[in-house]
Amino acid sequence: MSWKRLFKTRPKIALCWLSGCGGCEESVIDLAEELPDLPSEASVVFWPVALDFRVADLEALPDRAIAAVFINGAIRTEEHARMARLLRSKSRRVIAHGTCAHLGGVLGLANLTDVDTLLRTAFVQAPTVANPSETRPAAETLVDGETVTLTKLTPRLMALDQVIPVDHYLPGCPPTPDMMRKAITAAVAGTLPNMPVVMAEETALCRSCPRRNTRPEKIGIKRFRRLHEAMCDPERCFLDQGLVCLGPATRGGCAARCIAANMPCRGCFGGLGDDKEPGAAVLSLLAAMMGGENADDIRAAARSLADPAGLIYRYGLAAAQWTGSREK
């Protein structure tokens, strides 16, 4: 077999970011010593952080030419949505890579406010901004007689499957290198499962938590403590210390890395099963943990919970809010 023929038979894969942070790209680069061999296994046809291919190169590929595309980041602009659709049309499998693509991620907290406030805060109100005419980024600007277009923000931040059908989900902010290795290997070998699947554990983080043996049978929290007030015991279950930990309602598979650093879980792997509304599960969990003798006690415990919306939906607000039908 000639080298050229070998080249042609390698499966094409692609990686792309939408509204994200580059962390999911780093989770691939964290494959470290295994990276030099990637081109002998697969032909990477698009990966802006590492390779000089352009949108035009992607557009020139035949439809479904890419075996699998790993898309990280959420949908925040019209351009992200266009790019997601382009990648969908060129790819046989789409993997939502990381929490932003899966559930919207931290960026989904923007849906607690509106686009106008987002722009106003940064471009008009920031104390360092000198902008007396209160101008903001606009869809079209005339620059030296030429019309320059700028993509608009979408009314809400969306998870990837709110714009295109997604075949698989790799949860985590970011996914672990081990998850990345397995997913890329399966994509290259053509052994991705035939059904939509979340490629992490099917049990809660608590099950694999190194502190699981210190979790009490009954938790009766009268007042939730905040992290700045508490000297955390490095061995004992956070819930037993009156600190919110989302481990009981969060999918495992993260290697309990926050717990290992003596910090409680904030839920970046999302909920269990195919539940896109983990907030309800978290809320009922927290309610069940509140202790006290009467309604006043429970009310006091509930009041001590700082920023409940931002806590239970830290990573999943965009996915939870979805009420429309997904594109087929």
Place this chain on the structure above:
Amino acid sequence: MTRRICIDPVTRLEGHGRIELFLDDDGGLKRTLFQIPDFRGFEAFCVGRPAEEMPRITQKICGVCPTAHHIASVKALDALFGVEPPPAGRMIRELMHLAFILEDHLLHFFFLGGPDILAGPDAAPDQRNFWGVVRRLGREMIQKVLTVRRRVRELNALLSGSPLYPVCGLPGGVSLAVRPENRDAIAATCRDALDLVRDVQRLFDRYFLEDADYRRWIEDERFRVRTHAMGLVDPANRVQFYDGALRVVAPNGDETARFSADRYADYLEERVETWTYHKRLHLKSVGWRGLTDGPESGIYRVGALARLNAASGMTTPLAQAEFERLFEILGPGPIHNALAYHWARLVEMLHAAEEMKRLSEQPELTEPTVRRLPETLNPSGIGVCEAPRGTLIHHYEVDGDAMIRSVNLIVATQHNTAAIELTVDRAARAFIGEDGVSKEALSRIEMAYRAYDPCLACATH
């Protein structure tokens, strides 16, 4: 009739960007535009969040420089809660920050901007990347780089929870002490990191300084913009990453300002353009004169080269020697050629590795007390550090329950956007003027922004 050429997307950097070139009938360049078509709104959606959660929220601004955001954020919390970390807590923060500076500069050297030179400036587009570098430098060298970088990131996972997103930062210190039994492994990683950086220094000599194109370009006008420079310094004006005063020097090297970061708003001002989501910063006292350089323009730069320009030297011997060599060859006085950023990063990698080694040998590193609980709450807190790409400022205001009321973030690449636009424009004028719109000219234009190691998601956040 204007012809427009678009480089979409710009590549081998963090985030989304595109360059548009407007050409006149004769193929001459009329204007360039560097647009960032991305915005997330962190300053708005952080409002209402508990202050103590901010180091874990704001770091999601950037997965390439999350540790810098984590450090700036937790320092803002120190100021907010009026509490300073105990010696071991501060040492752990500094060690993780330096380890991060080192591995992130390595990322740029081998994956992002470095391949422009390491794989050859005129390498084919499918070779001008990390894998082209593997081919040129050989497997053995690259395996060493990847192994040491992985171990440095594992060191940070040990200190802070994750190789990528640290979670240990709390007001008054960190959440986790270093166990004495881990000391030897930490020290070994730091020693091997320093050893690797000395190899990188030899690579730099061979592949950068002995590259005829690089040697020519690093000293010519096409990549040169004469701007002010800003960076954190110690009392002797030497480069600092974790803390210090902000020092600004004019294009000729004269100090024009020296201030504590909590007065940043007195010195820095942002302008809004409607065709992009990035804002342009300038020095308030000098003023905005449009996209132009020189002492009358308030445009300034941050990041590796600007830090060296704004300082009088380095605190560690090997870095100091490399600092002197750089200014001896390219100086005297501030270096304005953007391609010298590659060299400045090498100086900083030496500093980071030397300091990591020193910190790893300090007896206090494994002390069990790594945190002090706060007893007060101030209405606002400002935190600063030097991220790999430049000065990073987090500013929070809170209510009486320590819930966030307002946030202002001045992020490394945000300071640099005007200078990046200017450098891209200058390179475009020079190279398109000489060759027309050739593949080579477009490649040189891309080298102009990549030298800055821009982080565009950071810049707009």
